[in-house]
Amino acid sequence: MIKRSKEFLMGRSRERKYQYLIKVTKPDNTSTILDVGCADIEYSPYDNYFEKRYPYPHNLTAASIYSLEHFRKRYKGIRTVSYQGDILPFDTREFSIVISNAVIEHVGPFEKQLIFVKELARVGMQFFYTTPAREFFLEMHTNFPFIHWLPDSLFDHLVRLFGKGWAAGGYMHLLRRGDIDPSSTVVGIFRGIFEGRIEETSGSVFLENEIAVGMRESIYCLQ
Numbered sequence: 001m002i003k004r005s006k007e008f009l010m011g012r013s014r015e016r017k018y019q020y021l022i023k024v025t026k027p028d029n030t031s032t033i034l035d036v037g038c039a040d041i042e043y044s045p046y047d048n049y050f051e052k053r054y055p056y057p058h059n060l061t062a063a064s065i066y067s068l069e070h071f072r073k074r075y076k077g078i079r080t081v082s083y084q085g086d087i088l089p090f091d092t093r094e095f096s097i098v099i100s101n102a103v104i105e106h107v108g109p110f111e112k113q114l115i116f117v118k119e120l121a122r123v124g125m126q127f128f129y130t131t132p133a134r135e136f137f138l139e140m141h142t143n144f145p146f147i148h149w150l151p152d153s154l155f156d157h158l159v160r161l162f163g164k165g166w167a168a169g170g171y172m173h174l175l176r177r178g179d180i181d182p183s184s185t186v187v188g189i190f191r192g193i194f195e196g197r198i199e200e201t202s203g204s205v206f207l208e209n210e211i212a213v214g215m216r217e218s219i220y221c222l223q
Contacts, residue, residue: 088197098124
């Protein structure tokens, strides 16, 4: 039942993210878009969802720390770039829009996440990234409810105990809205990046919540 619920939530979530992105950024057939963190091997029909839906694949670039060998066979019209992580191998403002869906929680702890967001902001005139909310009751990678609220050591013990040891040892670092909200008085770990970005572009950084079963399920961040 949990697996079916997750698949339903994931399909609805990916379509909502896609529609929201198209609505607010308004790309056309001249917009250049970079997608950071594409999947090489797809484990669900919702992986690489943007590539499946976007009508102008010739203007897309997919970047990943993986080789993207399988990706290239599946999406022949899309340019692919593999890189080592941290610094993106692109010029400043090279792309109209930079997107990244549910990747930031996998790049590493706080310091790595800061680098990741800085790079999204650097190479795109606009950026849009999403991340699952730590506040949501269901941890979407393992399909386990509630255990991601526990201390890391106990979480690691439980996922190993239940046969999902791949999720232990820093596999993900989930974020709350307060962690990434530039106006947050609690943590706001990315506040400095966003304040600099706003000053530089005379634009604004927006956060949106995606709600499921009455709870914050995902967070969108858009400039």
